Amino acid sequence: MFCGGVRVEENYDTIPKRTILCIDMKSFYASCAAVSLGLNPLTCHLAVVGDKNRQGSVILAATPALKKDFGIKTGNRLFEVPNDPRITLVNATMATYLNVSVQVTELFHQYVPLHAIHTYSVDESFLDIRGTERLWGNEWELAKKIQDDLYKRFGLSCAIGIGPNMLLSKVCLDLDAKKTGSSIAKWTYEDVKTKLWSVTPLQKMWGIGSRVEKRLHRMGIFSIGQLANYPLHSLEKTFGVMGNQLYYHAWGIDFSEVGAPILSGQISYGKSQILFQDYDDEVKIKRVILEMCEEVAARARKEKRAGQTICLGIGYSKSATNGGFSRQLTIEEPTNITIEMYEACLQLFDQHYDGNVVRRISVALANIYGDDCMQLNLFNETRPKQRALGYVMDAIRRKHGANAILRAVSYAEGGTARHRNTLVGGHKK
Known part of the structure; x- marks a missing residue:
């Protein structure tokens, strides 16, 4: 696909290449609750619920073992949880989770300055680790250090995606790192065609929700590769500025800076x-x-x-x-x-x-x-x-x-x- 007379993939050489870690705490709420009870978050059967006294209360988090052995996951209702003595139910204590999240950010600050940390959610953060090689080694070595430190200090496990920008590090995390044995994976621009373009359904791509997916389906777009090769002017005509973002994200291009909003400017309050x-x-x-x-x-x-x-x-x-x-x-x-x-x-x-x-x-x-x-x-x-x-x-x-x-x-x-x-x-x- 051409952009201003130059193929998009040829522009990769002119795009700044950063080294971004996207770190996601595995089953964060459930793991915090398990550790506080002296349980192993990787092996115990524990569910965090909004209110144990309401049978219709939503399951807010579940440990991996509970998901695997009982099929209970986030979004289930309390009445769907089997009456099994192996299962532990706890009420959500958000203040505790937020406090742990702050301490996790403080741990990240030991490796990078605060302006190089973007807290995306309570359990997920981006780190720009450019310039830290002499202190901590390459990106793989630093990712492993962070993993080990999180487990030693909090008893928590994490998955880490590595990429040249925030988008690719996040997509790498969701689609690759969470599925590998080491829970660490890396994507570069060279991986866009072979790994990103095959992604389907579209909702698996960060930033594409159900409504956008339905509109793309009506345009005959069912994979990220098809999105990347759709005419840019047609996407902009249909989606406006968002069409431009969808197109370049499909090519793995993202200029968002760590420490700045993912999308520049507040577009709504809800x-x-x-x-x-x-x-x-x-x-x-x-x-x-x-x-x-x-x-x-x-x-x-x-x-x-x-x-x-x-x-x-x-x-x-x-x-x-x-x-x-x-x-x-x-x-x-x-x-x-x-x-x-x-x-x-x-x-x-x-x-x-x-x-x-x-x-x-x-x-x-x-x-x-x-x-x-x-x-x-x-x-x-x-x-x-x-x-x-x-x-x-x-x-x-x-x-x-x-x-x-x-x-x-x-x-x-x-x-x-x-x-x-x-x-x-x-x-x-």
């Missing part, structure tokens, strides 16, 4: 939650929507941002005849005012809700601008006060806690914010 139980009362559903609008608006205000597009997703219970809906509405002016977001969500809800039982709700604010783009409205004199009130409420919560000031709906039947504010990462501390 919140999604699975309800504690099925909701069939519209009033209760709308109460939760308002609470979530408050959270999303607060996230935008924290970064002095506002959005012009409000998105509402409603997921129905398994007993419903269809899965639900996801719709968006673009308003006249960017906003981070809770009530304006809520009114847009109500409009979408009233238009598309068909009365089915609801189990999942998501709210997002997209089409992002700076907060200074919010315009005054001569016909709405209260808008500046509403905007200022939001920032005041945020300040109170930062100082006195998330539950220090709440909307009345959070105290009414169906409200979930008070309970969720006592959780870390959606689970018990």
Whole structure:
């Protein structure tokens, strides 16, 4: 494929070649819980659940032995776990996991400076190890040192993908390192055609979700190789800027810097939650929507941002005849005012809700601008006060806690914010 008259693979010589490690802690939550109980995380049968007292609670993590011997994995429900004395059930303690994650990052800091570490999630990080060869040896030797140190200090195992950029190190981790005996693998640009292009289904590629995959299928694209050889201008016409990213990622090219966001710029602020139980009362559903609008608006205000597009997703219970809906509405002016977001969500809800039982709700604010783009409205004199009130409420919560000031709906039947504010990462501390 040509780009500006030059074949993409010929551009590899001009692309900076870094040495990036993508490190993933194996069964992190379950392993932390096992070690804290004095169990071997590689051999014990342990499951981490949201709440042991709720049979419908989700399995958040499972040790490799539990997955292998009992077929229980992340996403199963508690009632699906066999009543077997060999199986240990523990509640999630997110504060503990976060504390261990911080200590793991401190261990990485022994090998590279902080600016060379990108914490992608609680259990996954990228390290740029350029310039460390004289201290720690080549990339294989350093990867093995990190593996050994993690096990000696925390009793935790990890897999490590090595690549010339963040993308290839991550894909190498997911598709290769996790399946090798040593749990360490390396990909270079020379491996793109032989290893990356054969990847199918498309969702196995980092950055491609189910919706993008379906759109690519409609274009006749079913493998990464087909994506790499699809006309760039057609992908950009269909996906915009994302089409450009999809194309170059299919060629293994990624210019993201460790320490910077994976995608430059915040493109949306969102919140999604699975309800504690099925909701069939519209009033209760709308109460939760308002609470979530408050959270999303607060996230935008924290970064002095506002959005012009409000998105509402409603997921129905398994007993419903269809899965639900996801719709968006673009308003006249960017906003981070809770009530304006809520009114847009109500409009979408009233238009598309068909009365089915609801189990999942998501709210997002997209089409992002700076907060200074919010315009005054001569016909709405209260808008500046509403905007200022939001920032005041945020300040109170930062100082006195998330539950220090709440909307009345959070105290009414169906409200979930008070309970969720006592959780870390959606689970018990």
